[in-house]
Each structure stands twice: as C-alpha cells, then as structure tokens.
Ligand code: NCD
C-alpha cells in the first residue's frame with residue numbers, strides 16, 4: 444500500500460471547545476482559528492455564560508481577539524442552571540448566534556459548581572428547547588461521590604440521559620466527549636436526534652497513560668481516560684464512519700501550575716494540534732478517507748448548518764509540540780508536549 448503523504452479536506456469545525464477569556468483567550472484562539480472554520484464555544488467561564496446577553500458579549504470578545512485575517516466563526520452556548528428561565532431559550536434562539544445549551548451536572552467538572560443539581564428542575568427549559576429546535580449539549584457524568592469515577596458516564600446514561608431523552612422525544616442532544624463503550628452503544632441505538640463528540644485524547648490514550656512511570660497531570664481530563672476496551676469502541680465507531688459521532692476536541696487550557704498541583708485541574712489543551720491528532724488516529728485505523736466526514740460533515744449536518752466552503756491540507760511531516768506555550772505570566776503545556784506529531788497543517 445502506498446502511504447498517503449497529504450490529505451486535503453473541507454475546512455473542519457470543532458464542536459466542543461473551551462476558549463476561556465482575556466489573556467488566555469488571546470493566547471489559545473489563534474490555534475483553533477488556523478485550523479477550524481467554526482467552533483462551539485463552551486460557556487463555563489467564571490462566572491458562567493448563563494444568558495444570551497452574556498453570550499453575545501463573550502462572542503464579541505472572541506471576535507475582537509481573532510488574529511488579523513482569520514476567518515473563524517464562534518458558535519455560542521448557554522450554561523444551564525437550576526434557575527434558567529424558559530424565556531432565555533427564546534432570547535437565545537432569536538439572537539441567531541446561540542447554537543445550544545450546555546448541561547453541566549453541578550460539580551461534575553471544571554467550573555460546573557453553578558450547574559444543574561437535578562435535571563427534573565429544568566424540564567420546562569428542555570421542553571422549550573425542544574419546541575424551538577435548540578440543541579442540548581451534555582456533560583454526561585453523575586456526580587454522586589459514591590459512584591466510582593470510571594462508572595460515572597455509564598451510570599449517567601441509565602439514571603439521567605436515557606430518561607431525559609425519553610421525556611423529551613423531540614430534543615436534539617449531543618452527548619459530549621464520550622469515553623466508554625456504554626456511551627457508544629447508547630448513542631448508536633438511540634432515537635434520531637442523538638449524537639456525540641469524541642476527543643483526540645480518548646481516541647489515542649487509555650487510563651494507563653495517566654500513570655505511566657508516575658502520575659501525569661497533563662493527561663487528566665474529565666471524563667477521565669477509560670480502559671482499553673472503551674477506547675477500542677470509540678475507535679471502531681469513528682472508523683466505521685457513523686454520522687452520529689463527530690469532532691469535538693474539548694481543548695481546555697489551564698496554566699501549568701494549576702495542573703501540576705496537589706489538586707490539579709481537569710482539562711487537556713490540544714488546540715495546537717486539533718486536527719493533526721485526529722489525522723494520526725484515522726491513519727492508525729486505516730480510515731484517513733473518513734476523516735473529512737468526521738471533522739467537516741457530520742457535525743454541520745447534525746446542527747443543520749451549511750458545510751464549510753474552504754479546504755485544509757494536512758501533510759505527513761514530523762514536528763514536535765513545544766514543551767509549553769507562553770500564557771501571560773504562565774505556561775500552557777499542550778498534549779504531546781515535547782514529543783512528535785506525524786501530521787502537520789500546510790501553511
Ligand atoms: C473542561 C474545562 O477545563 O473547562 N475540562 C475537562 O477536563 N474536559 C471542562 C469539561 O469539558 O469537562
């Protein structure tokens with residue numbers, strides 16, 4: 444077989460991204476804007492983006508932080524709380540720039556303290572989202588400390604997501620950053636209108652990587668890396684070209700000192716290689732021909748948005764991710780820091 448040396452695909456989109464704000468936003472946005480035409484921007488700022496007015500203001504700050512000449516559209520989300528009023532859904536839809544609402548179970552992950560304590564409390568909001576066609580993006584983990592952290596996603600499907608999807612038969616739902624075989628099986632068998640995003644780390648690594656030769660805080664994210672059988676299920680479903688599964692990096696920058704700490708933050712920064720890492724996965728799977736669908740077609744189709752018009756060319760060219768990138772008065776350690784990547788974006 445001839446090895447592919449370059450691959451041109453329709454310009455991709457990142458359907459799950461953390462950009463933060465202020466100087467961190469300015470530092471990380473160029474990586475995404477260089478690769479992706481659009482990204483769904485997560486609303487877990489401090490304080491969270493809970494209103495359409497806040498989402499519009501945040502969108503303005505993102506656009507202002509774009510490098511000159513960048514062609515990039517931020518797609519905004521609202522952060523649901525126990526007290527989000529259904530009228531906020533109308534304002535969100537009418538704004539034309541909010542693409543969905545994010546459900547963070549309270550306490551599930553970084554900046555989720557203001558999230559939803561019991562999804563039954565937001566049933567009226569979910570009903571309005573369903574009526575107005577606004578998608579729900581879900582962080583799918585239960586927060587009960589008695590549930591083993593490796594079982595929290597599977598448990599969430601049974602206790603929360605399954606019943607929620609049944610109560611709201613018209614609601615479009617994206618199960619974000621799926622990590623388990625259970626989640627893959629659930630999404631594959633679910634009714635129409637249910638999809639999932641998949642991160643590079645969950646396709647590339649299993650939980651052994653967290654403890655390889657010592658504890659590896661830069662590989663800690665939520666949902667946490669799972670076992671090899673789970674990774675295999677994720678790889679199989681993306682290699683098969685199932686349109687319910689599409690690209691969402693979950694790139695989540697934290698300063699080095701926040702990660703290398705007695706209580707390190709969850710989140711992996713991958714935007715510096717946000718398409719290159721997936722190319723590596725699809726090549727390992729012998730499925731490079733399916734990368735474009737995963738990265739540039741399935742997500743847009745699910746959200747009912749036009750596919751992008753430009754292209755992006757990837758070439759097989761070894762490069763090394765730096766040990767860190769500068770952040771104002773801090774450092775950002777990327778996925779693969781100091782190590783080799785097989786694919787590069789052509790300048
Ligand atoms: C994300 C973050 O840092 O905002 N962290 C993570 O580990 N993925 C939040 C999230 O998506 O859970």
Ligand code: ZN
Nearest residue numbers: 459461485693
């Ligand atoms: Zn995330």
